[in-house]
Each structure stands twice: as structure tokens, then as C-alpha cells.
Amino acid sequence: MMYPINEIFETIQGEGMFTGVPAIFVRLQGCPVGCPWCDTQHTWDMKPELKVSAEQLASKTGPTAEWAELSANVILQLFRERKFTARHVVITGGEPAMYDLRPLAEVLEQAGYRLQIETSGTFALQVSAQMWVTVSPKLDMPGGYLVRPDCMKRADEIKYPVAMQKHIDALDLLLQQCPPRSDAVISLQPISQRPRATELAIQTCIERNWRLSVQLHKYLHIE
Numbered sequence: 231m232m233y234p235i236n237e238i239f240e241t242i243q244g245e246g247m248f249t250g251v252p253a254i255f256v257r258l259q260g261c262p263v264g265c266p267w268c269d270t271q272h273t274w275d276m277k278p279e280l281k282v283s284a285e286q287l288a289s290k291t292g293p294t295a296e297w298a299e300l301s302a303n304v305i306l307q308l309f310r311e312r313k314f315t316a317r318h319v320v321i322t323g324g325e326p327a328m329y330d331l332r333p334l335a336e337v338l339e340q341a342g343y344r345l346q347i348e349t350s351g352t353f354a355l356q357v358s359a360q361m362w363v364t365v366s367p368k369l370d371m372p373g374g375y376l377v378r379p380d381c382m383k384r385a386d387e388i389k390y391p392v393a394m395q396k397h398i399d400a401l402d403l404l405l406q407q408c409p410p411r412s413d414a415v416i417s418l419q420p421i422s423q424r425p426r427a428t429e430l431a432i433q434t435c436i437e438r439n440w441r442l443s444v445q446l447h448k449y450l451h452i453e
């Protein structure tokens with residue numbers, strides 16, 4: 231099984247329940263959901279002419295639409311070559327749930343890593359039993375994809391991006407229609423550090439006893 235990889239880097243997890251935890255990020259290429267405010271629009275398309283070798287991918291600095299096809303074993307080898315020390319791996323994208331992540335999970339979990347997936351919840355999950363699943367639901371996006379009830383049920387964490395009250399109302403409806411597990415953590419993440427979005431998220435989290443997720447990496451100016 232080969233995975234289309236946009237980048238692999240080590241940093242501090244800036245979002246959700248594992249905020250502050252050193253983590254290796256594996257960013258997969260490709261996403262058809264089309265959120266207008268998406269942080270990673272360079273991962274949406276998989277252009278054949280932008281396919282590069284594993285070596286070229288490893289020397290990438292900063293976000294570009296270049297991608298490479300890597301196997302799970304090559305990904306693990308790359309972690310070792312780059313002397314990464316984090317034990318937590320975040321699989322993100324793009325939309326990583328478009329791919330069967332079980333072979334990758336088998337190799338990395340066998341090597342002792344704890345895995346987390348960041349997903350929009352719009353594709354059926356193919357993940358390991360232990361993987362921490364963060365679903366960031368995407369409602370009414372241009373791609374026309376729907377959030378799946380099975381993804382909502384598998385979620386360990388629902389991390390919802392908000393800017394306006396209508397987004398909270400839409401989340402309330404989703405939580406009614408596709409209820410998560412009772413032990414799932416619910417957090418609000420202000421879109422693009424907008425002050426009004428942040429204020430709304432703070433107020434709503436206090437009222438509902440939900441968590442706040444502020445994209446710490448953007449405040450710290452790290453990757």
C-alpha cells in the first residue's frame with residue numbers, strides 16, 4: 231500500500247486534546263471537501279506533474295503542492311533517518327480518511343507510536359482500533375460531502391471550526407442527528423484566529439462546558 235504524502239515534519243500538536251504534545255505530522259495529499267478557509271489548500275489536488283521522489287519530499291521546506299508516494303515502511307524509515315523523538319503521530323491532510331490507514335497503523339503502532347487522525351468525518355474510516363480519532367465536522371461545504379454518523383460514533387474527539395453563531399446552531403443539529411459517544415470530547419476551534427470567532431468560541435465553551443482549541447502553533451509561529 232502506497233500513500234500520497236505532502237509532508238512529514240515534527241512539531242508540537244497545536245490543536246485539540248493533545249495540544250502541547252510533541253508530534254510527528256504525516257500529511258496526506260488530496261481533499262475534495264473544499265472548506266473556503268482551509269489552512270492546507272495546497273493539499274487539495276494531486277497533480278501528476280508535482281509528484282516527486284521520497285528524497286525530494288524529505289528536503290521540502292514549507293508548504294507546497296508537491297507530493298510523493300511512500301509505503302508505511304519508508305515512512306517509518308524516514309522518521310528514524312530524521313531522528314524524530316516524538317512518540318505521537320498525527321495523520322492529517324488533505325483528507326487522510328480517503329485512504330486505508332490500517333497498514334500504516336500496523337507498522338507505526340508495532341514500532342511503539344501512538345496514532346491520531348485528523349479527519350472531516352466525510353469518508354468511512356479505515357483505522358486501527360487504538361487510533362485516536364479527531365473528527366472536525368464539515369457541514370455545507372462546496373464539495374457537497376456529508377458527515378457520516380459512523381464517523382461521529384467512532385470519534386474520540388469532535389473538534390468543530392466556528393466563526394459565527396449559525397455554525398454553533400449547525401453543530402447542535404449534527405450532535406442531535408448523529409450523536410457521538412457520551413465520553414467523546416467536544417471542542418470549538420475558532421476559524422483563522424479571527425477575534426470575533428475566538429470570542430464566540432470562548433463564550434460558548436464556558437456555557438456548554440466544552441473545550442477550546444486555539445491552534446497554538448499559529449500563536450507560536452511554528453509549523
Ligand SMILES: C[S@@+](CC[C@H](N)C(=O)[O-])C[C@H]1O[C@@H](n2cnc3c(N)ncnc32)[C@H](O)[C@@H]1O
Nearest residue numbers: 267268269270323324325348349350366421422
Ligand atoms: C487542515 S485539516 C486536515 C484534516 C481533515 N481534512 C480535517 O478537516 O479534519 C486539520 C484541521 O485543521 C482545521 N482547520 C483547517 N483550516 C482551519 C482554519 N483556517 N482555522 C481553524 N481551523 C482550521 C480543520 O477543521 C481540522 O480540524
Ligand SMILES: Nc1nc2[nH]cc(C(=O)O)c2c(=O)[nH]1
Nearest residue numbers: 242243244245322348447453
Ligand atoms: N502544530 C500543528 N498542529 C496541528 N494540529 C493539526 C494540524 C493539521 O494541519 O492537521 C496541525 C498543524 O499543521 N500544525
Ligand code: SF4
Nearest residue numbers: 261263264265268350
Ligand atoms: S476537509 Fe480539511 S483539508 Fe479538506 S478542505 Fe476542509 S479543512 Fe481543508
Ligand SMILES: [Mg+2]
Nearest residue numbers: 269270322453
Ligand atoms: Mg494545520
